[in-house]
Amino acid sequence: MRDSGEHMQIGEVAQRTELSIRTVRHYDDVGLVTPSARSIGGFRLYTEADVQRLLVIRRMKPLGFTLAEMKELLEALEVLDDPAATAQARTAATEAVHRCHARAEDSCERLRRHLAYAQELTGMLAEHAASPTSRA
Structure with a gap:
């Protein structure tokens, strides 16, 4: 590093x-x-x-975050890393992080479901590719 x-x-x-x-x-x-x-x-x-x-942006992009949401999270993380930040700013930043966390969790769950569907499909296709049958 x-x-x-x-x-x-x-x-x-x-x-x-x-x-x-x-x-x-x-x-x-x-x-x-x-x-x-x-x-x-x-x-x-x-x-x-x-x-x-x-x-951080690279991690957010596949989860469907908008540029505005990315900016909000980056600014919140900056505030939380700043020891001179006011209590009010820290509270607002913490709330923004919580919102992004909840959104990321939802997106991860959706992606897990999509991955399971993709794995089911590739498994089914692998079975058909391994033992082709003639259908008339």
Whole structure:
């Protein structure tokens, strides 16, 4: 793991997060993850904290979270990590995390059901592929 002060270029960040460079740029454009710095040539430079934010987004995307919901959770996590945050801000952030957690649980349950259906189908197809019968 990198030191939090060391910067990475977008290609390395894309590789580490398993996101495309285009996707990382898009998340910058919509304000989800802004690079911590820019090189003299204007290239985006990211820190380990930026990578962690991208990983949160990557985990949320397959669960159907919107960009607005992703932003809300990222902001809530920032508040909860900030020792100087007010009690009121921490309460609101905790509530946002609870909402996202409940939504993630629901999405996981739906995905488990879909996976079970897919496994049933592949099992059925494997049986038919292993012993083809002639149907007239």
